[in-house]
Structure formats: structure tokens, C-alpha cells
Amino acid sequence: MPKLLMYAKGVDETEAMSPYAGYLCSLHYASFMKNATEAPFVEFYHAELERQERLKSQHPFPDEETIQRQFALLQLCDDLSLYVCMNAPGATKEEEHPWFRDGFDMSVDGQRVAAEWLGGEEIRLSPFLFEREWPVVP
Structure with missing residues (x-):
């Protein structure tokens, strides 16, 4: 789905500039898919949750x-x-x-x-x- 590809690309580009900004954007876009049931949306959601965990483990973020x-x-x-x-x-x-x-x-x-x-x-x-x-x- 083009929308999901653009969301992921946008988060990737933001993360490259600032891991914390990428984290916040990932939270934002993942929130759109929180209750999704269709496979592409569920996959996107879980991929963003994994990204968030990775970023939190690799960088010192605020409380x-x-x-x-x-x-x-x-x-x-x-x-x-x-x-x-x-x-x-x-x-x-x-x-x-x-x-x-x-x-x-x-x-x-x-x-x-x-x-x-x-x-x-x-x-x-x-x-x-x-x-x-x-x-x-x-």
C-alpha cells in the first residue's frame, strides 16, 4: 500500500536525522494502525513497535x-x-x-x-x- 510505504519512508528519513524525532513519528503513525485488522496495517504496526523498542534500547530518551x-x-x-x-x-x-x-x-x-x-x-x-x-x- 503506497500510504504505508510513505509512512515508513518518512519515519526512516526522520530517524536518520534524529532518532528521537523518528521515535515520536513512529509513535504517531503506529497510533493510526493500533486497531487494524488487515494484514498490511497490522504488519506496519508491529514493525513500528519493533522500531520503537530498538530506538529506546539504543538511545537515551527523556522520561x-x-x-x-x-x-x-x-x-x-x-x-x-x-x-x-x-x-x-x-x-x-x-x-x-x-x-x-x-x-x-x-x-x-x-x-x-x-x-x-x-x-x-x-x-x-x-x-x-x-x-x-x-x-x-x-
Whole structure:
């Protein structure tokens, strides 16, 4: 399957640049296949679990709490990119893709992180997760 080949290639390339970044990307892509039942997806999942074990045994990574926080931030960045691509600039909550109307999977202090378009070029996150506003350039 082309998608799985590209996922694996992307993790390979990321791992070559940074084993820890490769580890986080492996966690991310493997999470898509966690409940898979079709052989190619199950094989991909198990191959990534093996990669993760290999990387953890070969490199000093942060503690598990830090890993989970950084993994959650990676997933949030993926969610944000999907939000931007799947919702027209300025879309109201009612116009948003259903995946995003109730916020993302990530939560802060028990509150789900949500995004909303403020206009044609500005998105607000609630709760705000950063020290200051920052621009994204396509």
C-alpha cells in the first residue's frame, strides 16, 4: 500500500536525522494502525513497535512523561494541519468538518483544545498553548 510505504519512508528519513524525532513519528503513525485488522496495517504496526523498542534500547530518551507530552504536541500539530486543510478560511463551527467541531483529542487541564477561524487568515486555539501569537506561512 503506497500510504504505508510513505509512512515508513518518512519515519526512516526522520530517524536518520534524529532518532528521537523518528521515535515520536513512529509513535504517531503506529497510533493510526493500533486497531487494524488487515494484514498490511497490522504488519506496519508491529514493525513500528519493533522500531520503537530498538530506538529506546539504543538511545537515551527523556522520561515517559516528557515523551507523552511531546507526542501529544506532535499529534496536535497534525490535527492543526488537518484543521487548516479541511476547513475553509473563516468557516463557522457549523461549517467545520465534524472531526473538529468539538475540539481535538488533546486536552489541557481537562479542557479539550479547540480551534476556530477568526477570519480569512487567523485561527484561535482555546485554551491558548503558546507564550505569544505566531504566524504560519504557506
